[in-house]
Amino acid sequence: MNLKRIVKPGLAAHTTLGLVTAVLLYIICLSGTVLVLYEEWQRAEQPNAPEMAAPSPDAVQRAIETVLASEADSPPTTHLYVHFPTEGLPRTTITTDSQAVHVDADGAVAMPEENAWSEFLYALHYRLNLPALWGITLVGALGAAMLALIITGIIAHPRIFRDAFRLRARDKGGVGVTDWHNRLGVWTLPFGIAIALTGAVIGLATVAAYGLADRYYEGDVAAVYAPLFGPERAEDPAPAPMPNVAPALRYIKDNYPEHRPTYIIAHDPMTAGQHVQLIAAPPRRLIFGEYFLFDAEGDFEGTAGLSDGPLGQQTSASVYSLHFGDYGGLAVKLAYILFGLALTVITATGMSIWFGKRARRGVHEPRLRAAWDGLVWGTPAMLVLTFVLRALFGNELFLAGFALPFAAIFWIGLLAVVCGAAASAGGVRLKAGLQAATPIGLVAAFVLLLV
Amino acid sequence: MEAWALLLILAALLAMAGVALLRAAWSRAGRSPAMTAAGWAALAAASVAGGLSGGAWGIAVASLFGMGLAGAFLLDAARRAPAGKPVRQPREAGRARERADRRILHRSLVFLTTGLGGLLVSIGLGIASRGLAILGGWEEADANSLALLIVPVAWAILLTIFLMQERSRARFATMGAFALPGLAAYAPILLGWQA
Numbered sequence: 001m002n003l004k005r006i007v008k009p010g011l012a013a014h015t016t017l018g019l020v021t022a023v024l025l026y027i028i029c030l031s032g033t034v035l036v037l038y039e040e041w042q043r044a045e046q047p048n049a050p051e052m053a054a055p056s057p058d059a060v061q062r063a064i065e066t067v068l069a070s071e072a073d074s075p076p077t078t079h080l081y082v083h084f085p086t087e088g089l090p091r092t093t094i095t096t097d098s099q100a101v102h103v104d105a106d107g108a109v110a111m112p113e114e115n116a117w118s119e120f121l122y123a124l125h126y127r128l129n130l131p132a133l134w135g136i137t138l139v140g141a142l143g144a145a146m147l148a149l150i151i152t153g154i155i156a157h158p159r160i161f162r163d164a165f166r167l168r169a170r171d172k173g174g175v176g177v178t179d180w181h182n183r184l185g186v187w188t189l190p191f192g193i194a195i196a197l198t199g200a201v202i203g204l205a206t207v208a209a210y211g212l213a214d215r216y217y218e219g220d221v222a223a224v225y226a227p228l229f230g231p232e233r234a235e236d237p238a239p240a241p242m243p244n245v246a247p248a249l250r251y252i253k254d255n256y257p258e259h260r261p262t263y264i265i266a267h268d269p270m271t272a273g274q275h276v277q278l279i280a281a282p283p284r285r286l287i288f289g290e291y292f293l294f295d296a297e298g299d300f301e302g303t304a305g306l307s308d309g310p311l312g313q314q315t316s317a318s319v320y321s322l323h324f325g326d327y328g329g330l331a332v333k334l335a336y337i338l339f340g341l342a343l344t345v346i347t348a349t350g351m352s353i354w355f356g357k358r359a360r361r362g363v364h365e366p367r368l369r370a371a372w373d374g375l376v377w378g379t380p381a382m383l384v385l386t387f388v389l390r391a392l393f394g395n396e397l398f399l400a401g402f403a404l405p406f407a408a409i410f411w412i413g414l415l416a417v418v419c420g421a422a423a424s425a426g427g428v429r430l431k432a433g434l435q436a437a438t439p440i441g442l443v444a445a446f447v448l449l450l451v
Numbered sequence: 452m453e454a455w456a457l458l459l460i461l462a463a464l465l466a467m468a469g470v471a472l473l474r475a476a477w478s479r480a481g482r483s484p485a486m487t488a489a490g491w492a493a494l495a496a497a498s499v500a501g502g503l504s505g506g507a508w509g510i511a512v513a514s515l516f517g518m519g520l521a522g523a524f525l526l527d528a529a530r531r532a533p534a535g536k537p538v539r540q541p542r543e544a545g546r547a548r549e550r551a552d553r554r555i556l557h558r559s560l561v562f563l564t565t566g567l568g569g570l571l572v573s574i575g576l577g578i579a580s581r582g583l584a585i586l587g588g589w590e591e592a593d594a595n596s597l598a599l600l601i602v603p604v605a606w607a608i609l610l611t612i613f614l615m616q617e618r619s620r621a622r623f624a625t626m627g628a629f630a631l632p633g634l635a636a637y638a639p640i641l642l643g644w645q646a
Binding site: 003006007010012013015016017018019057140141143144145148149151152155161162163164165166167168169170171172173175176183184187188190191194196197200202203204205207209211212215216224225227228284285286309310311312313315316318322327328332335338339342361362363398 | 455519590596602
């Protein structure tokens with residue numbers, strides 16, 4: 001078989017895919033790497049929130065009653081979530097449709113939750129701050145494109161495995177940067193495939209579910225997910241007493257001592273249709289947890305089967321942890337940061353290879369190259385700038401009475417940096433300034449938050 | 452120490468040994484099929500040991516050790532790399548350059564135009580795979596999960612094929628061929644056999 005017949009079109013496909021997706025893929029890779037520490041960022045944003053190892057069942061029940069009582073005059077919440085302390089975020093937080101509060105170990109409401117920057121970061125990676133369906137589908141499409149980049153990368157480089165350790169890091173003429181791109185690519189291959197595939201599955205699940213619902217479930221999207229995560233129950237809005245979650249927590253402690261409760265979800269609380277789901281994570285599993293189902297009195301009714309049901313359920317429940325790296329404590333998170341940085345470098349160097357190749361052939365595009373440099377160094381700089389503003393001005397920013405969302409600051413700022421870099425190509429040392437300002441800003445933000 | 456922990460340590464060691472063996476095999480002047488095979492075998496054994504230790508969780512954790520050691524080897528290679536000489540490449544003639552630019556533009560347009568079509572075809576493949584799985588006696592959870600997995604994988608493969616094909620006719624033929632299963636899945640409704 002003539003390898004050249006597939007290598008050349010493979011390389012052309014790899015180049016095209018890279019050029020079309022590089023900008024957004026770079027932002028996704030970098031924000032995903034930073035988002036590995038999602039819990040730790042939330043902790044840093046609000047260092048004075050009460051922390052604990054695990055609240056007692058009675059304290060959790062007291063907290064829920066207090067929160068629901070505080071909303072007696074508001075429209076009833078459809079869901080109430082209790083977040084349980086984890087290694088990365090050892091806090092108990094209750095969220096309803098209208099508020100989110102931290103509670104102390106006795107179950108008393110301590111303070112409102114303030115994590116606007118972490119939520120901005122989450123929305124940036126998850127949906128590029130776009131409206132939910134469009135954003136998540138676009139990010140899913142980028143995951144599929146990343147998978148295609150991996151496939152075309154392997155097709156385009158027949159010796160990629162044989163040369164896996166050949167790194168001419170200091171060679172000039174593009175050899176060094178190409179070697180870094182290819183070597184990091186081959187050695188993060190399992191990670192890259194896992195991240196691209198799980199990201200694409202998460203992102204494209206919504207549109208895929210619409211298709212499945214249209215063909216097999218008469219348009220009922222929830223029915224597509226019901227065999228995977230359990231069905232939704234019928235609502236009954238008739239008034240009812242508060243749900244009792246304490247027996248549910250005791251049940252898990254007595255019967256599943258190795259499982260770690262992560263969430264309680266009270267559905268339609270204080271209505272006749274209310275029921276309670278307790279999510280508990282078993283040890284040494286990729287699944288995010290098992291759904292334990294209880295009635296309003298806290299009597300056990302069964303499980304959804306995420307941990308021991310059909311393979312399809314277990315696979316679907318494993319996608320999230322495999323993507324976000326929260327299945328092995330801080331050590332796995334650090335590994336994910338390292339490999340995530342490698343993916344980010346692969347994206348950045350891909351464009352550098354293309355610019356370098358063109359420059360050596362006599363095509364010089366100083367403004368385009370400077371704009372790319374502006375994006376590469378401006379993205380972390382803008383993330384740090386928003387974090388500094390969070391540290392300086394608090395959870396919500398206002399300018400002349402108008403709320404200034406972090407997303408707007410990030411995207412407008414990044415656009416300004418990219419345009420500024422292109423305009424001043426070869427002139428002002430913007431790149432060096434951004435490289436210096438980013439770590440300084442990060443340290444300053446942490447100091448401000450601690451002070 | 453519990454059995455799962457011992458197995459996980461074994462899996463991590465095998466993953467690192469596999470990477471080290473491959474490095475040794477690929478660093479030699481001549482080929483060493485035996486050493487290369489031993490490296491791949493160690494990586495396979497690491498997957499088995501990781502799987503026995505804790506299923507998918509064990510495999511995922513063990514693979515991180517292998518990739519981590521490979522990263523360390525790369526850093527070492529970067530540290531040892533001698534300073535290279537500048538490589539001169541011939542300047543391309545203006546017309547050749549323009550042709551290359553046009554090819555990139557053309558392929559970018561192919562990506563943008565066939566991208567959406569590829570997604571629709573992939574969703575069709577997901578729908579068809581779900582139908583086939585149910586006909587084959589699979590559980591509903593397995594069939595739905597397979598369909599959700601098929602969509603992105605199929606789309607990535609279709610993107611690869613479309614961008615590697617030179618002619619539009621070939622691309623449309625590919626798209627048509629891959630669209631058939633999705634259309635077949637809707638056939639019972641289109642033909643009025645099913646509501």
